[in-house]
Amino acid sequence: MLRSDYDLNTLISFACSVGLEHVNVSVYDGPFIPQIEDDASSQENHMMIDSSSGHQDGADMLSKYCHHEPKILLTASWAQAIRDVGQPFEGGVGQFRRALKMYSMEVGFEYDFVKNTKERVIATCRRRATNNCMWRMNATLQKINGYFYIRSLNNIHTCGAAIRTTKNSRMSSELVASLIRDKVRDKPLTRPTDVVYDFKESYGLDITYHHAWWGVDRAKNELFGHQSLSYDLLRWYKEETERTNPGSIIEIDYDINTGRFKRVFVSFYACIYGFWYCRPMLFLDGTFLKGRYKGNLLAATAKDGDQDVVYAMVPTHKNKNRVKRIYANT
Template structure:
């Protein structure tokens, strides 16, 4: 912007102008408005501003002021229109214009046309004479528009530049009620030029369904609540209109009205992509040491992928268990995509957010890219991290390529769902649950002997289907007896969670985290009555149900739960109490202690203070990230993701046009003899 920007403030039929300083806060603008309009008191009015495509934007805080300046910068505007409204939220402003008592003038915003149209159909007991509007604001709550006996009207002209309406009984009863409004090309608001607000006809009984009750009325009623409750559902909106107004709203109208309200409150989905460059730089400046990578298509500059790992997560993970759960989730926004997450676990057995990425696809290239960035972070910590994932081929190849020496285990939850998928729709739930139980016994088998025993029982119960399923599973990826690493007892609001846990961990008084302290006490009680024989200074024989050898020097037990879980088993605790020289806590990994738990949350995620990108001279088109190109799927959007066959999902059977059988082939691929 070459010249100094300025604002045009309109209140009723008065307009003032003042120069906008880029350092202005919300209070500065309010003071300018109060000084310009002498009869306005501080706190008695609200402010709205407009720019192309958005006619009524809230201006109520310093952040709104920053966003207003940002919009001026993006749209290359040198001026902005600000509408001053009473704090009671009036939408129809009708000052005296010197005409007859039945002809007045008013102004209303384009976004409130639906609400204004409804207010013209008021009950006979609520008829408002035009003289009551003169020289003052007249707010009309939407509920008063939609109750009691109503007068219907119809549009004779209704387009983007003018609205003309008259009473529906103009020709049958001779009613002269009418309204005429024209759009102001400067600020995009409609001004009522003529209003005959006297009905001479009889009203009609209000029905439960109204043509005037469209999505824009739903938007005006739900916009404020959507700020505090983003998860508001269309069913709740339908129920609320029925309870509050006694009107029936269709699900589609409620859904579309909610979408309009969401766009008005949070902006369009595509606009957020243009802020990614600023957001990346803001993260790096407000959280030094963070790892943040944004990649776009070099030709079209469209979004491709975005990787984020905050510095506090990097430092906090050093005090967590060396374990990462990696998975992907579908995004349900307009532009779809996937979110890839790497989540750790702290000593208190809670999930610890580590890194995440937003990508356009999930394939081998994307997973290689994600793990390459994980390696850039984890390689500096010098720890051997165990990875737990599902069996997506891209995940398996990426872990083996980037972290060839790190232990890699399959997620038991996905494996259990895979086992259920083997027998789905073939057996009863009791039988399937029994097979899953036997499968988990094999997975948790700590020794080769127990593995063979449990495997025999599983094959006996499951038969050929489970045998075929087990052939595709490498033993070292899912069975404890063959797993080469430690499973470590493993099975946002990121900033808020870390802050809450930071406060909670300061109240802990034990040496270990509460879940681990309870497990330690339970294990001690189990081995309290066992006899222990000393073989050497560090090697002991524990007489439990079976004879077990414990080596305190190498931190091993022949059971071998100590090595699998990286936590003392009952046999090791019995041997340690036999010696009684060193405290048992010295044999426990440090990340299970309360001190490590506190260290993992010692670093804060600093919030993004404000938007200052408009100070930079970077308005070239190549510096703006564009949203990815997506094609809208046909039909109604699905609310539940279809499960893959590996997750136990069922595939739809099709009827062959050649043989007439149901299956997974058609008449082209059919091989059945006829």
């Protein structure tokens, strides 16, 4: 009961905003009568409420007045990951375990393995001992084609624990990597914080930063190769380039004590040969001024016709930079 003067439109708007699916509303035409101590006057008030001619039976008003469409999460299809006896899994035991994990998250229950090998998996509900839940699954490997098949399935929970939650102990970085692989392929600079937000928004699941970070790292390794192996290929690239393109210069700089990679310099012989007939040019980095009139001095040098022109950033009294040309004879 609402102890306020809310009208029906306000109530329906509030229910829609919080995402309620059903609302039972009982309407009284008479004024609100506050609850008081149990005495003679209290009994009269209860009689007045019960005899109110404006009372209507509770009815679901949300579907009539609120026409919002419920949000469908990407996990909706997970409820069909485990269906019936004889269902095949072409990816073997790995695909079957992943499907079972996704199914339990969407349906909302925990399970334990009675047997978990590459050839047979038997799982039961975690509340089997305490609540005598009879949910049980048995799947085996078909050695002829390498598929995993469900051999027996009791898909009814008698423990009453099948309630979907935002957190699940079966969440792992392996599952996160399998779900974000396509996103990482399109956007290699995907951050773990983006993954945490996407899982909350699109899947309705709360995952830890730890799972997100290892999931991104695992997806990158599967798509682009392991990072340490990529650095190790630099030595092969240096040897092959110098062998097939004589005159090229490739220098790899690394920390002598730790062996950690720092930088690499690559200059192909064609580029070196092309610059032989170019006039030498001197380039200088800018020197930043930190005084009252901030600016940059002597940013770069370049050639202007037959003369060498030095372009410099000179600070002015208005704290703005202007370009000044300084001619130098060479």
